[in-house]
Amino acid sequence: MAAPAEFIKFIDDNANKFIARLGEAVAIPSVSGNGAHRPDVFKMSAWLDGQLKSLGVTTSLVDLGKHVMDGEELPLPPAILGRIGDDPKKKTVLVYGHYDVQPAEKSDGWDTEPFKLVVDEKTGRLIGRGSTDDKGPILGWLNVLEAHKTLGLPLPVNLRFCFEGMEENGSEGLDDLIKSETARGNDGFFGGVDCVCISDNYWLNSRTPCITYGLRGLVYFKLTVSGPTRDLHSGVFGRMVHEPMTDLVLLMSKLVAPDGTILVPGVEDLVSAADEEERAIYEKLDYSVEDVNDAVGAPITLSDDKVTVIMGRMRMPSLSLHGIEGAFYGPGAKTVIPASVSGKFSIRIVPPQTPELIEPLVIQYVEQEFAKLNSKNKLKIENLHDGRPWVADYKHWNYEAARRATQAVYRRDPDLTREGGSIPVTLTFAESLGVNVLLLPMGRGDDGAHSTNEKLDRSNFIEGSKVLGTYLYEVGAIKA
Amino acid sequence: MAAPAEFIKFIDDNANKFIARLGEAVAIPSVSGNGAHRPDVFKMSAWLDGQLKSLGVTTSLVDLGKHVMDGEELPLPPAILGRIGDDPKKKTVLVYGHYDVQPAEKSDGWDTEPFKLVVDEKTGRLIGRGSTDDKGPILGWLNVLEAHKTLGLPLPVNLRFCFEGMEENGSEGLDDLIKSETARGNDGFFGGVDCVCISDNYWLNSRTPCITYGLRGLVYFKLTVSGPTRDLHSGVFGRMVHEPMTDLVLLMSKLVAPDGTILVPGVEDLVSAADEEERAIYEKLDYSVEDVNDAVGAPITLSDDKVTVIMGRMRMPSLSLHGIEGAFYGPGAKTVIPASVSGKFSIRIVPPQTPELIEPLVIQYVEQEFAKLNSKNKLKIENLHDGRPWVADYKHWNYEAARRATQAVYRRDPDLTREGGSIPVTLTFAESLGVNVLLLPMGRGDDGAHSTNEKLDRSNFIEGSKVLGTYLYEVGAIKA
Numbered sequence: 001m002a003a004p005a006e007f008i009k010f011i012d013d014n015a016n017k018f019i020a021r022l023g024e025a026v027a028i029p030s031v032s033g034n035g036a037h038r039p040d041v042f043k044m045s046a047w048l049d050g051q052l053k054s055l056g057v058t059t060s061l062v063d064l065g066k067h068v069m070d071g072e073e074l075p076l077p078p079a080i081l082g083r084i085g086d087d088p089k090k091k092t093v094l095v096y097g098h099y100d101v102q103p104a105e106k107s108d109g110w111d112t113e114p115f116k117l118v119v120d121e122k123t124g125r126l127i128g129r130g131s132t133d134d135k136g137p138i139l140g141w142l143n144v145l146e147a148h149k150t151l152g153l154p155l156p157v158n159l160r161f162c163f164e165g166m167e168e169n170g171s172e173g174l175d176d177l178i179k180s181e182t183a184r185g186n187d188g189f190f191g192g193v194d195c196v197c198i199s200d201n202y203w204l205n206s207r208t209p210c211i212t213y214g215l216r217g218l219v220y221f222k223l224t225v226s227g228p229t230r231d232l233h234s235g236v237f238g239r240m241v242h243e244p245m246t247d248l249v250l251l252m253s254k255l256v257a258p259d260g261t262i263l264v265p266g267v268e269d270l271v272s273a274a275d276e277e278e279r280a281i282y283e284k285l286d287y288s289v290e291d292v293n294d295a296v297g298a299p300i301t302l303s304d305d306k307v308t309v310i311m312g313r314m315r316m317p318s319l320s321l322h323g324i325e326g327a328f329y330g331p332g333a334k335t336v337i338p339a340s341v342s343g344k345f346s347i348r349i350v351p352p353q354t355p356e357l358i359e360p361l362v363i364q365y366v367e368q369e370f371a372k373l374n375s376k377n378k379l380k381i382e383n384l385h386d387g388r389p390w391v392a393d394y395k396h397w398n399y400e401a402a403r404r405a406t407q408a409v410y411r412r413d414p415d416l417t418r419e420g421g422s423i424p425v426t427l428t429f430a431e432s433l434g435v436n437v438l439l440l441p442m443g444r445g446d447d448g449a450h451s452t453n454e455k456l457d458r459s460n461f462i463e464g465s466k467v468l469g470t471y472l473y474e475v476g477a478i479k480a
Numbered sequence: 481m482a483a484p485a486e487f488i489k490f491i492d493d494n495a496n497k498f499i500a501r502l503g504e505a506v507a508i509p510s511v512s513g514n515g516a517h518r519p520d521v522f523k524m525s526a527w528l529d530g531q532l533k534s535l536g537v538t539t540s541l542v543d544l545g546k547h548v549m550d551g552e553e554l555p556l557p558p559a560i561l562g563r564i565g566d567d568p569k570k571k572t573v574l575v576y577g578h579y580d581v582q583p584a585e586k587s588d589g590w591d592t593e594p595f596k597l598v599v600d601e602k603t604g605r606l607i608g609r610g611s612t613d614d615k616g617p618i619l620g621w622l623n624v625l626e627a628h629k630t631l632g633l634p635l636p637v638n639l640r641f642c643f644e645g646m647e648e649n650g651s652e653g654l655d656d657l658i659k660s661e662t663a664r665g666n667d668g669f670f671g672g673v674d675c676v677c678i679s680d681n682y683w684l685n686s687r688t689p690c691i692t693y694g695l696r697g698l699v700y701f702k703l704t705v706s707g708p709t710r711d712l713h714s715g716v717f718g719r720m721v722h723e724p725m726t727d728l729v730l731l732m733s734k735l736v737a738p739d740g741t742i743l744v745p746g747v748e749d750l751v752s753a754a755d756e757e758e759r760a761i762y763e764k765l766d767y768s769v770e771d772v773n774d775a776v777g778a779p780i781t782l783s784d785d786k787v788t789v790i791m792g793r794m795r796m797p798s799l800s801l802h803g804i805e806g807a808f809y810g811p812g813a814k815t816v817i818p819a820s821v822s823g824k825f826s827i828r829i830v831p832p833q834t835p836e837l838i839e840p841l842v843i844q845y846v847e848q849e850f851a852k853l854n855s856k857n858k859l860k861i862e863n864l865h866d867g868r869p870w871v872a873d874y875k876h877w878n879y880e881a882a883r884r885a886t887q888a889v890y891r892r893d894p895d896l897t898r899e900g901g902s903i904p905v906t907l908t909f910a911e912s913l914g915v916n917v918l919l920l921p922m923g924r925g926d927d928g929a930h931s932t933n934e935k936l937d938r939s940n941f942i943e944g945s946k947v948l949g950t951y952l953y954e955v956g957a958i959k960a
Contacts, residue, residue, distance in 0.1 A: 216715060218715075218815070220813045222813075227776070227778055227780045228777050228778055228780065229776065229778060230777065232776060234802070234826060234828065235696060235698075235828060235899070235900045235902060236793065236899075236900050236901055237772075237775075237793070237900070238792075238793070238798030238799075238800050238828050238900060239740045239782065239793060239798035239900075240772055240782060240789050240790075240792045240793050240900075241772065241776055241780045241781055241782060242738060242780045242781075242782060243800055243801070245800070245801040245802070245803070246737075246738055246800075247738055249732045249733050249801055250733045252729045252733075253729050253730045253732075253733035257726075258722060258726055258727055258853040258854065258855050259854070260719045292717075292720055292721065295717075296707070296708035296709065296710075296712060296717065297710065298709060298856075299856060300707045300708065300721045300722045300856040300857060301720060301721055301722075301856070302719065302720060302721060302722060309720050310720075312718075312719035312720045313716065313718070313719060313720050316719050317719070318714065318718030318719035319718075320714040320718050320723055320725070320726075320815070320816075320817050321726055321807075322714070322725070322807065322813075322814055322816055322817075322818070323725070323807030323808030323816075324803065324807060324809065325808075325809055325811060327801075327803030327804060327809070328802040328803030328805075328824060329803050329804065329807070329809035330805065331805060333700045333702075333802075333824065333864045333865060334802055334803075334824070335698070335700070335826055336803075337800050337802075338802070344808060344813065344814070346714060346815055348714065348715060348718050348719075373738040374739070376778075376779060376780040376781070377780060384812075385813060419715070419716075420715045420716050420717070420718060420720075421713060421715025421716055422715060450713075
């Protein structure tokens with residue numbers, strides 16, 4: 001069901017007002033990863049709570065307790081739980097977003113002040129920290145609410161909001177809240193929710209809207225080889241003792257091949273090949289090898305075949321070597337034999353892989369390979385953290401609704417994507433609530449979410465707000 | 481020829497006075513590697529110059545110009561060139577030492593103030609920065625001069641002194657001085673020098689005096705693999721692109737085996753096996769696998785055979801992987817694909833290996849191995865710095881003199897050692913002057929030269945001074 005024309009017109013007519021509100025939100029430096037900004041994160045929660053209340057949403061700010069960061073105990077920003085509409089004949093949509101942002105300093109390389117929204121009239125860009133991640137999308141929902149309130153239109157669905165202030169810093173406290181509320185069943189905050197919509201990711205490119213139905217999981221390993229009790233001088237001890245770096249580098253070299261193949265036996269075998277139907281999704285995507293080369297700045301794709309390259313991100317596991325802790329890392333030349341070195345690597349996993357399946361395969365393999373070295377050094381391997389992958393049923397009505405809304409606003413089919421990264425809360429919602437979860441991004445692939453000069457295109461903000469509203473009408477039109 | 485009994489007695493009788501003088505020297509924090517201490521290095525040069533003059537040495541302080549350190553232009557401390565004796569019938573011995581020291585702060589973990597010489601009566605240790613490296617040995621020569629001056633004894637040889645103040649910071653300026661003076665032939669400062677004696681290293685252990693006739697050289701490489709123009713997120717780009725870390729780690733794994741064997745073809749082949757005579761030297765050394773284990777704090781020697789282990793340091797090349805610049809090196813978990821990573825490794829080389837022979841072998845091999853990876857990343861390999869190895873003829877009369885002097889004072893045969901590290905000035909003297917160079921250490925292997933709680937044992941200071949003096953008599957007794 002198409003959204004009413006007056007809703008679409010209201011969004012267009014009030015674009016400048018909406019952008020001004022985005023400016024207010026960006027001006028609050030709600031950086032969750034820096035203790036000095038914690039009061040700003042609270043300020044942002046109060047600002048957002050005020051906005052929601054003024055638009056008719058019943059809210060509660062849930063205290064998530066305290067945490068320790070960089071040795072300092074800090075109060076966690078509250079989760080904002082909001083509800084509007086309780087019509088049992090309507091579907092109930094849960095919306096998630098986060099009101100905290102990544103750190104930003106002008107000196108990082110920003111062309112403008114990061115916490116002052118700059119409207120570039122020439123390019124149509126709204127530049128500022130949080131513009132696309134994730135204040136723009138949250139404000140998209142506010143725009144939808146304001147249109148309905150002002151126009152006196154009933155919302156086509158019941159809405160539930162879950163906005164957090166710690167997403168950029170591990171979402172601390174949120175999982176527990178979701179699980180405890182879910183445990184309360186229909187009496188809990190999430191009782192009656194029919195589907196979830198998360199707008200916290202990006203189009204594949206800067207041209208084509210997308211809908212995302214999968215995320216990779218992760219297992220992050222720390223592989224430590226220790227020998228002497230202190231760093232040694234390579235002149236004095238070179239070729240007298242087993243050097244931990246020699247052992248570690250050899251072990252790390254046996255994890256992944258230059259072509260990206262994971263060498264840990266059993267890991268690749270878990271993943272079945274894409275069938276024709278799935279392959280067709282990747283072939284259809286508006287994406288090219290050139291897009292990847294442009295994004296990374298060099299022609300270094302593992303393959304020249306577009307489908308192989310995009311499947312590498314979306315539906316294949318990957319293993320990356322991140323670095324070594326404990327070795328010499330500075331510029332210049334230092335002739336040290338480091339005493340204890342820890343290789344960091346992680347495996348992005350896809351269904352049916354789980355951390356529980358992957359961890360023992362890696363540990364057993366690394367221990368076997370280490371035994372082959374006949375080294376007198378000591379080996380230790382740890383799983384630093386992990387998360388399961390997530391894939392949703394993209395044929396579910398929730399996705400159909402999003403697809404139709406995108407078609408209605410953008411006049412084109414959205415790309416149907418899986419992402420290579422992780423948004424852990426997605427999995428928590430999917431598993432705790434047992435309902436379909438949809439990722440419906442507002443911004444473009446070049447928004448620079450965690451980078452300098454973060455932006456949201458004006459058209460993405462305005463058309464994106466229309467997509468969110470239209471999506472609600474499409475969900476409302478679903479036969480129960 | 482034995483030293484006169486009155487010389488030996490004088491050294492014993494004046495031990496406390498000599499230790500007090502060492503205290504004066506240690507009290508001047510002549511740290512060459514810290515610009516703030518540069519005036520102290522100059523102060524130390526003036527102090528030493530005054531001591532030499534008062535003992536009858538004609539000196540000149542040679543201005544070595546300026547250098548830039550940490551962005552600051554600083555005057556280089558002068559080289560002190562001293563001469564005493566010009567009897568054409570006597571041999572002329574050149575003595576080298578350095579009056580600068582390594583940095584030291586009590587907060588580094590010192591038990592006492594580093595720049596206050598503490599005499600531990602219980603252990604006989606003289607504790608303080610520079611006590612063993614290299615103020616103690618320099619003062620050993622002053623003790624010898626004072627004995628002869630006070631007793632009215634003629635020196636058995638002509639002496640030349642070359643003391644520098646930048647040894648702990650690359651000996652800047654000294655090579656040029658040595659080469660320009662040498663170029664002046666007999667008119668230059670080094671004209672007529674018959675042999676060189678350097679006391680700036682250590683016994684193999686804490687029990688047996690030693691004489692050192694070899695040092696390894698070094699070639700230090702930086703191996704860079706570059707891909708994207710910026711660091712990438714492993715979730716987004718993992719298994720889409722060639723990752724520089726994957727390539728680099730694989731290349732580094734092909735350089736050296738866990739048993740210490742250098743895998744670069746041709747490098748090991750250059751070194752011939754030890755013959756019976758040479759092997760006998762290592763077998764005779766007062767050293768055990770346990771000594772190595774104690775020194776490094778863990779039982780990690782590459783072999784359980786003492787001779788194999790000691791030859792690994794003294795007469796075999798070694799390859800150590802020092803670390804990686806540009807990768808993630810901190811604690812915790814970061815899911816980065818580093819854009820450009822540089823592996824640092826160095827090869828300690830022994831005759832007949834030279835940097836000129838080793839560098840092309842390494843570069844060719846690394847390039848060949850990189851080509852096998854079929855990677856689209858870019859490779860670069862650089863030689864950051866190098867130095868040739870040095871081995872002296874230990875049957876030369878200079879060594880015979882040192883051996884007899886050690887036997888006379890310590891009543892035992894010295895260990896005949898080669899060291900695994902490098903003292904570049906040794907090679908410069910050997911090659912520029914074309915005379916035999918001897919390393920005649922004063923301190924013990926556990927002195928902690930560059931570490932906290934640096935010490936020189938009282939007995940090593942006093943008996944060592946006797947060795948230096950006796951050595952001069954033994955040289956003086958050599959038939960021309």
